[in-house]
Each structure stands twice: as structure tokens, then as C-alpha cells.
Amino acid sequence: MCSFLITNKDIEYLETLIKLNKKINYKLKFRGPNHTEVKIINKITFIHNLLYITGKKTIQPLVKDNIVCLFNGEIYNYKQFNNEYQSDGECLIDLYLKYGDKFTSKLHGEFCIVLFDFNKNYAIISSDIFATKPIFLSVCDKTKKLGISSYKYTLEELGFKDIYKLEANVILKLCLNNYRFNLIGNVHKFKLSQHKGKLNDFNEALINSIKLRTNNIQHKLFITLSSGYDSGTLACLLKQLNIDFYTYTSLKGENKDIINKRIDYINLKDKSYIYNISESEINLTKIDLYKKVDKFQSFIDKNKTKQYNILTDVASYGLAYLFNEARKNDCIIHLSGQGPDEIFADYGFNGTKFKSHSCFGGKFPDKLETIFPWYSFFKGTQECFINKEEYIGGCYGIENRYPFLDKNVVQEFLHLSPRIKNRFYKCPLYLIMKQN
Numbered sequence: 001m002c003s004f005l006i007t008n009k010d011i012e013y014l015e016t017l018i019k020l021n022k023k024i025n026y027k028l029k030f031r032g033p034n035h036t037e038v039k040i041i042n043k044i045t046f047i048h049n050l051l052y053i054t055g056k057k058t059i060q061p062l063v064k065d066n067i068v069c070l071f072n073g074e075i076y077n078y079k080q081f082n083n084e085y086q087s088d089g090e091c092l093i094d095l096y097l098k099y100g101d102k103f104t105s106k107l108h109g110e111f112c113i114v115l116f117d118f119n120k121n122y123a124i125i126s127s128d129i130f131a132t133k134p135i136f137l138s139v140c141d142k143t144k145k146l147g148i149s150s151y152k153y154t155l156e157e158l159g160f161k162d163i164y165k166l167e168a169n170v171i172l173k174l175c176l177n178n179y180r181f182n183l184i185g186n187v188h189k190f191k192l193s194q195h196k197g198k199l200n201d202f203n204e205a206l207i208n209s210i211k212l213r214t215n216n217i218q219h220k221l222f223i224t225l226s227s228g229y230d231s232g233t234l235a236c237l238l239k240q241l242n243i244d245f246y247t248y249t250s251l252k253g254e255n256k257d258i259i260n261k262r263i264d265y266i267n268l269k270d271k272s273y274i275y276n277i278s279e280s281e282i283n284l285t286k287i288d289l290y291k292k293v294d295k296f297q298s299f300i301d302k303n304k305t306k307q308y309n310i311l312t313d314v315a316s317y318g319l320a321y322l323f324n325e326a327r328k329n330d331c332i333i334h335l336s337g338q339g340p341d342e343i344f345a346d347y348g349f350n351g352t353k354f355k356s357h358s359c360f361g362g363k364f365p366d367k368l369e370t371i372f373p374w375y376s377f378f379k380g381t382q383e384c385f386i387n388k389e390e391y392i393g394g395c396y397g398i399e400n401r402y403p404f405l406d407k408n409v410v411q412e413f414l415h416l417s418p419r420i421k422n423r424f425y426k427c428p429l430y431l432i433m434k435q436n
Contacts, residue, residue: 001133001399002060002072003031003150005047006114009158024157025049028150030292031072031394035059041068042118044146051397053219053333055087064093066118072150073111073133074401076212081106096124102171102185104128108212110402112166114148116176123174129188130339130378130405131168132386134296138163141179151294168378188407192368194417202412202428207237209406213335214243220331222246224322225272227258230337230404233429236436238335239266246331247272248322277321285317285324292395296387301357302375308384310391320392327396334393338385339404340426342376344413349425357381364421368414 005028025047029036032049037059039046048060048070062069075088085091088109095103096115104113104126112135115124125148127135138147138160147155147163155163166172171185196202214221223238225231225247238245247266249259251274263272293310300306310316326334341347347355348362359374376382386402393400403409413421413428424430 001031001051001053001074001393001397003028003049003394004060004070004072004114004148005150005154006044006070006148007146007155007158008044009145009147009160024154027292027294027394028154030397031150033397037061039063042116044116046070051332051399053217053399055085058087058089060089062089062093065097067093067096067115068118069093069096069113069115071111071113072135073109073128074213074399075107075109075111076215077108101173104171105185105187107187108407110400110405112150118176121176123176124171125166125174126171126187127166127168129169129407129410130382130386130402131166131170132390132400132402132405134387134390135166136163137166137172137181139174139179139181144179146174146179152296153294168383190372190407190411190414192372192414194364194366194368194415194421196412196415197417197420199416199420199428199431202409202416203432205406205408205412206233206403206428206432207241209403209409210234210237210241210243210335212406213401213403214238214241214245217333219333220246220329221333221335222248222326222331223335223337224319225249225259225262226337227255227262228337229426229429229433230340232258232262233432234335234337234403235262235266236433240436245271245335246326246329248326248331249274250318250322251276252318273325275321275325277318281321282317285321288324289316289320289392289395293391296391298379298384298387300381300384302359302380306357308381310388313388316388316392319388320395323392323396323398327398332398334389334398334400336389336400336402337404338389338400338402339382339410340429342380342382343404343410344421344426344428346374346376347381350422362422362425364418366418372414 032051034052035050037048046061078088078091081091110132112133136152147160169186173182173184346362347358351361351363353361389400
């Protein structure tokens with residue numbers, strides 16, 4: 001996890017930039033506490049804050065043959081392209097040169113990427129499939145002023161008005177002659193055939209997704225353990241795979257008996273932390289978040305009647321408290337349980353909506369194309385809660401990884417027959433826990 005800012009506005013000299021950087025880089029720096037790099041290339045300023053996680057410590061921006069690249073996130077399949085790469089970012093410019101503008105479709109991971117090809121005078125900007133890493137854009141074609149940032153507030157500080165959050169599963173091209181965007185494609189296209197009557201391929205995909213996100217890690221791994229299905233499945237499979245991890249739990253709203261039984265089952269009492277968080281501790285956490293977090297706002301429902309704000313979500317403060325405690329213990333990789341509510345259940349079951357923003361009550365139809373993509377598949381609570389984890393993780397220098405949002409896991413779920421999908425609430429996860 002990292003953060004960055006790219007702009008050609010109001011900054012002409014490096015000395016001026018460094019002075020300004022103290023203000024506009026304040027919140028961005030928490031996402032990347034290990035190193036801040038500032039480069040001015042072709043009259044565009046690139047600021048990158050690094051959280052060092054994978055392989056050799058690699059300072060950004062990455063520069064080669066008048067091509068400049070910045071990225072935030074993790075690319076898990078980089079060794080497939082060249083076994084000699086020492087870090088995941090090293091593959092990006094080479095892949096662009098080999099595969100062209102849609103090179104991000106070759107990547108398996110969680111990322112946002114900005115690549116400037118000054119030879120061809122355009123830039124490529126891409127999210128991953130679910131836009132797990134935030135990125136905001138603002139361009140004025142009249143003044144030819146550009147701003148791209150991990151957080152919205154930096155662009156507001158620089159005076160940009162029309163600021164756009166890059167959507168999920170999108171590849172954009174920005175022409176540097178007229179400063180106009182074009183949508184050139186999607187990162188991935190899901191297949192909608194529901195032809196599989198067994199869970200073998202789904203289970204294999206989920207296990208591989210967890211392995212991919214925990215392979216050869218150099219830092220401590222943790223999950224926020226609740227009494228629900230999602231973190232329960234993660235704990236179950238991490239134990240099954242014999243992967244070392246820590247658990248952090250807030251008891252507010254949880255079933256204490258289930259939590260204790262899960263900790264007994266995974267046999268990690270010396271690595272499991274349970275908290276009854278007091279009101280005074282919540283208030284201190286709230287003060288901390290208000291200083292550090294960007295004020296991301298979106299809508300939970302497609303009718304845009306229910307606005308979501310990280311700072312008014314009471315669950316944010318419990319999550320922030322746990323992240324802060326994990327960081328004190330040098331746990332900086334969080335395996336997130338985000339995604340199943342939106343994709344495997346739609347906040348409902350068998351047509352009954354558990355939440356008003358449920359799109360179809362969790363009853364999957366015979367023809368998936370009649371509902372796909374439902375609003376919360378990419379947007380709605382998916383976008384809101386991913387950003388909650390990203391922004392709060394960013395406050396404490398913690399990287400979130402999303403095994404349930406792995407493209408192969410999601411694809412294998414979509415391939416399951418409606419009979420399997422509708423058999424139990426979150427059927428694949430229910431059966432994994434039941435079998436264990």
C-alpha cells in the first residue's frame with residue numbers, strides 16, 4: 001500500500017514543492033510511511049509515499065525510456081512475467097511495452113496504476129477490478145491543468161473543482177495534447193454461465209487466493225475476527241493451510257461464545273486479542289481519525305438516498321482501534337473479509353432482503369445476465385466499505401488484501417448453479433465452516 005500525487009498545477013520549482021508538500025502530503029504520508037520521493041519530469045510533479053511490503057525496496061516513480069509509472073497496491077503474479085524481477089512494480093513498464101494500453105488486464109492483484117508515456121504524449125490510468133485502492137482525478141482541458149491523487153483532499157488543496165473518483169474495473173487514456181479522457185476498456189470481464197453444480201472449483205480458487213496473498217510475506221499477517229461468516233471462513237482456511245496469523249476482535253455486537261470457540265479451534269490464544277473498547281477509547285480514536293482520514297463520501301443505494309461517510313459510520317472507530325493495536329504489534333498486512341455480503345448474498349436470502357439496499361434479496365435467478373452487475377457488485381456498499389478499510393488502514397500504515405474479491409474466486413462463484421447459490425445463506429462459506 002502506498003499513496004501518490006501527480007500534478008502540473010501551481011508548482012514550478014522543487015523548493016516551492018517541498019514547502020507545499022508538508023501540507024498537501026500530510027494525510028497521504030500515513031499510507032506510505034517508509035519513504036517519500038518527489039520528482040519533476042517533463043514539468044509534471046510526481047510525489048510517491050512508499051509502504052515497503054513486497055520484495056526489494058523499490059522507490060517510485062518507476063522511469064524507463066521516457067515512460068513514468070506510479071502504482072499503489074500489490075501485484076501477485078509479477079514473477080510470471082520475469083522471474084528475475086525483485087519487486088512487483090518492476091513488471092509494469094515492461095508489460096506496457098509488450099501488451100500496450102490495456103496491459104493492466106494481465107495483472108492479478110489489487111492496485112491503481114498511472115503510467116505516462118511521454119513518447120506518445122498520453123497517460124494510462126487504471127484501477128483493479130473492484131477499485132480496492134482509491135484514486136481521484138481532475139483535469140481541465142481549457143487550462144491543461146492536471147491532478148491525480150490517492151486522496152481527494154490533496155486536489156482540493158491545489159484548487160481543483162471537478163474531482164472524479166476512478167471507478168472499478170476501468171482503464172482510461174488521457175491525451176496530454178488536449179487533456180481529455182477516453183475509456184479504452186475494462187480490466188476484466190466476468191463470464192455469466194451458471195453451469196457448475198459442485199463447489200470444488202470455488203473452494204480451490206478461494207484457497208489459492210489466500211495462498212497468493214500470504215505467500216512469502218515479510219511482515220505479520222492479521223484478520224479482524226468476528227462471529228460472522230467471512231472472517232470465520234478466513235480463520236478456518238488459514239488454520240487449514242498452516243499459515244501464521246494474528247486475530248484482533250472488538251466484542252461490540254459480537255457473539256462472545258462463538259469468538260472464544262473460534263480462537264480455541266485455530267489454537268492461537270497467544271496471538272489473539274479481544275477488546276471491550278470503552279467510550280473514552282472510542283472518543284480518542286475518533287479524534288485520531290478526524291486528523292488523518294480523508295472525508296470520503298458515497299451512496300449505499302443506487303437511488304442515492306442513503307449517503308455514506310466513513311466518519312459517521314460507528315463501525316469505523318472499532319476498526320480503527322483494532323488497526324491501531326495491530327500496528328503496535330507490527331502487524332501490517334490485513335486479510336480482509338470484504339465482499340461476500342455484496343457478491344455471495346446481496347444482503348438477503350431466498351428473496352428476503354435483510355437490508356433496504358439489497359438489490360434482489362439474495363435469490364439468484366436462472367439467467368444471471370438479467371441482474372448482472374447488480375449495484376453493490378461494484379458500487380454501493382462494495383465501494384463504501386472497501387474505502388472504509390482502505391482509508392482507515394491508510395491512517396495506520398496497514399495494507400488491506402482482499403481474498404474474497406480475487407477475480408478467480410468471484411468467477412467461480414458466478415459459475416455456480418442457482419441451486420447451489422440459493423441452497424444456504426452464503427452457501428460456499430457456510431459449507432466450508434460446516435465441513436471443518
